[in-house]
Amino acid sequence: MPKHTIEPEKWIDRYSDYLFNYTISRVNDREMAKDLVQDTFVASLKSMKNFKGEASERTWLISILKRKIIDHYRKINSKKGKAEVRMDFNNDEEEGSWLEERVADPFDKTAEDTMVNDELGEAIYTCLDKLPTKQADVFKMKTIEGLDTETICNELNITASNLWVIIHRARTAMAECMEKNWF
Amino acid sequence: MKEKQSFLFISCDEAQHICDKSQYNEATLWEKIKLNLRYTWCKITRAYVRQNKKLTSTVKKSNVECLKNGEREALKKEFEKELTKQL
Numbered sequence: 165m166p167k168h169t170i171e172p173e174k175w176i177d178r179y180s181d182y183l184f185n186y187t188i189s190r191v192n193d194r195e196m197a198k199d200l201v202q203d204t205f206v207a208s209l210k211s212m213k214n215f216k217g218e219a220s221e222r223t224w225l226i227s228i229l230k231r232k233i234i235d236h237y238r239k240i241n242s243k244k245g246k247a248e249v250r251m252d253f254n255n256d257e258e259e260g261s262w263l264e265e266r267v268a269d270p271f272d273k274t275a276e277d278t279m280v281n282d283e284l285g286e287a288i289y290t291c292l293d294k295l296p297t298k299q300a301d302v303f304k305m306k307t308i309e310g311l312d313t314e315t316i317c318n319e320l321n322i323t324a325s326n327l328w329v330i331i332h333r334a335r336t337a338m339a340e341c342m343e344k345n346w347f
Numbered sequence: 348m349k350e351k352q353s354f355l356f357i358s359c360d361e362a363q364h365i366c367d368k369s370q371y372n373e374a375t376l377w378e379k380i381k382l383n384l385r386y387t388w389c390k391i392t393r394a395y396v397r398q399n400k401k402l403t404s405t406v407k408k409s410n411v412e413c414l415k416n417g418e419r420e421a422l423k424k425e426f427e428k429e430l431t432k433q434l
Contacts, residue, residue: 172430176423181413188412198414202422206429284409304413306371307406313373319416332367339398342405 168217172209177297179222180205181304182289183229189281190233200236204229284346291341299334306331357381362392363399370403 183204187197208228215224292300302320305311306327313324322330357365365382368374374382385392414422 172433176419176426180419180422184414185412189410198418198422202425205422205426209426209429209433212433281409284405285411288406288409288411301416305416307403308411308413309415313371328364328367332363335367335370335399335402339402342402343398346405347401 168220170212170215170217170221172212175205175208175221175225178293179225181292182222182286183225185285185289186226186229186282187233189285191236196236200229200232204232207232287342287346288338290345291338294341295334295337299330299337302327302330303334303338355381355384357385359385359389359391362386362389363395366392366396366399370399 180201183201184197187200188194191197191200204225208225211228215221219227292303295303298320302316305316305319306313313327316322317324317327320327362382362385365374365378369379369382382392382396386396
């Protein structure tokens, strides 16, 4: 019997932010990240019958998203790759220039940084998943998006004091959860 | 004297509320002074401030991002179309 079930009607609410965060840290382009997430959901829907239920829905969706991201870079490289190689080839005649070109940029994000950030992002989203929907929404809008109190109150039709009560509950639950999963 | 006390001293709940607000730079200077005063002698407030600051810095450090409400709704709309087609 499969350990996990599939519920596509809940995918957007449950996983869209998590998948978006995963994507944007790799493609650095908000619009492209949104497109890739959307493509992932549609592709997952089409291959739902392949879901065996051994891994969680989130893990399964991420594995499809990873392929989408690889395909995205393949497409870019097939358009740009040749031009870049040619530029490098021309510079080879200039003495000494190869060193600067090939040395790693010390300020560039290392694979280790990306991995730590991924794990931290995963821990945050795992904790957010455990919050009631309203608390998670308010926490995301206030803490992650950085929206001001008035905007959130207008959007969710709540009072400022109501917002602070929700924030307090969300922060307490998040801190406890992060204490267990990360700190 | 009693009036002076209530003017300066705040409850633990109020201290936590101010602490939450200050995580988003929304606490006033006067509120911060009151919070700091309680911080000096209240163990519970100190623990809450420490935990709250830790959460703020962790979320900041993670650089996590999320979709805006409108973006999520648009995604949902598109996906629901696909879902109806599929099911």
